[in-house]
Every structure is written in structure tokens, then in C-alpha cells.
Amino acid sequence: MKDGTTHLAHKAEHAVDMGEESHGAILAVNIADAAAGDTATLADTIVATTENLAALKDDERVANKVSDSFMGEAVLDKGYHSNRACWIWRR
Numbered sequence: 307m308k309d310g311t312t313h314l315a316h317k318a319e320h321a322v323d324m325g326e327e328s329h330g331a332i333l334a335v336n337i338a339d340a341a342a343g344d345t346a347t348l349a350d351t352i353v354a355t356t357e358n359l360a361a362l363k364d365d366e367r368v369a370n371k372v373s374d375s376f377m378g379e380a381v382l383d384k385g386y387h388s389n390r391a392c393w394i395w396r397r
Contacts, residue, residue, distance in 0.1 A: 316340055319347060321355040324381060325373075334358050352380060 321334040334354035338347040359376040362368055 317342075317347075319344075319351045321351055348382070352377075 316337050317340045319336040319338060320332055321336075323329070323331045323333055334351060334357075336347060336351040336354055338350065356377050359372060363372045363374075363376065
């Protein structure tokens, strides 16, 4: 807007591979309602990431490039916190 504010209808969350020897590959993108808090949309992004990595693990062409513990942990930026929620992801 001209006054510098924005009116967003949607927000995009990205899941990126940050592991050792990774190249910053985008693993999933989740489009969510912009009014939804980060902790409310995180589960959908994690589920999409897990589904995409499982599909890669099932593909014999690249299965050997995906670790058996492909969803061992998640690292989030400081916006993903809540006094009501604590996210611990273990496979």
C-alpha cells in the first residue's frame, strides 16, 4: 500500500534441507492463510516435507541419496514459538 503497509491474504512457508553437505534444496512449500500463526501452520509444512522425502526414498533412482532418518529433526526460525505449543519432531 502507499502508506507502507501490506495486506496479505496468503503466506508461503518453505522447508529447506540444511543438513551436512546439503545444497539448500527446497523440500516443500506450504501456502497458508496469512492470518494464521506460524505454530498453527507448521504441522502442514512438516507433513508435506515428510511426504516429499518419503516419495524420494521410494524412488529407486535417488533412494540411495536420501538418509533413512530423513526427518530426524527440524530447525525453525524465531517466529515459530508459542507459550502453548512445543514442537518436537522425531521419526
